[in-house]
Amino acid sequence: AQSVTQLGSHVSVSEGALVLLRCNYSSSVPPYLFWYVQYPNQGLQLLLKYTSAATLVKGINGFEAEFKKSETSFHLTKPSAHMSDAAEYFCAVSRAGGGADGLTFGKGTHLIIQP
Amino acid sequence: GAGVSQTPSNKVTEKGKYVELRCDPISGHTALYWYRQSLGQGPEFLIYFQGTGAADDSGLPNDRFFAVRPEGSVSTLKIQRTERGDSAVYLCASSLQGGEQFFGPGTRLTVL
Numbered sequence: 001a002q003s004v005t006q007l008g009s010h011v012s013v014s015e016g017a018l019v020l021l022r023c024n025y026s027s028s029v030p031p032y033l034f035w036y037v038q039y040p041n042q043g044l045q046l047l048l049k050y051t052s053a054a055t056l057v058k059g060i061n062g063f064e065a066e067f068k069k070s071e072t073s074f075h076l077t078k079p080s081a082h083m084s085d086a087a088e089y090f091c092a093v094s095r096a097g098g099g100a101d102g103l104t105f106g107k108g109t110h111l112i113i114q115p
Numbered sequence: 116g117a118g119v120s121q122t123p124s125n126k127v128t129e130k131g132k133y134v135e136l137r138c139d140p141i142s143g144h145t146a147l148y149w150y151r152q153s154l155g156q157g158p159e160f161l162i163y164f165q166g167t168g169a170a171d172d173s174g175l176p177n178d179r180f181f182a183v184r185p186e187g188s189v190s191t192l193k194i195q196r197t198e199r200g201d202s203a204v205y206l207c208a209s210s211l212q213g214g215e216q217f218f219g220p221g222t223r224l225t226v227l
Binding site: 036042043044045046049090092095096100101102103104105106107108 | 119146148150155156157158159160162163165170171174206208210212213215216217218219220221
């Protein structure tokens with residue numbers, strides 16, 4: 001079965017600093033990987049996805065993630081944090097390796113931005 | 116509406132009661148998904164519909180949970196004999212086949 005592990009339930013960075021949220025996956029098939037963001041009292045929103053094309057994926061709001069098969073990782077980064085980035089971030093993997101399947105989510109990382 | 120809608124937004128019920136949660140997907144989306152999100156956790160997959168049929172229901176925790184999508188659009192998640200452990204936010208998402216899943220705002224279920 002596919003799974004993801006998010007390292008760090010809380011990450012705190014200063015405004016303007018690099019954001020790095022870690023995600024490692026386990027998959028028996030070539031994975032489809034996703035990052036979602038959940039702002040307070042709002043629904044989940046897709047940030048970016050990897051579907052076996054380019055290994056460096058660019059998403060919305062300046063975020064990007066790099067698929068590294070050798071490390072089974074899909075870490076999310078942003079060069080310069082903004083106060084509006086404060087939210088809960090979830091890494092997810094497609095349950096059966098395809099794009100139409102349900103997703104298995106990690107437990108989430110709460111990103112705190114210090115002024 | 117333009118997005119996925121879920122009703123009710125909040126539901127409070129007593130242990131042992133039956134509840135129904137409704138999801139209206141984005142018009143034209145063939146795939147529909149139900150997830151459950153407990154406090155402090157990521158969403159947990161429950162069931163996935165392609166059209167009217169359940170393509171994968173392996174995430175339903177037990178036979179008290181059932182979902183239908185009779186006309187391939189609106190879906191209802193049904194929970195019988197609710198337990199306190201069923202308290203969570205129930206999320207619905209829809210997509211065009213193989214595409215991005217768009218999530219609704221969720222229904223917060225509280226079982227007293």
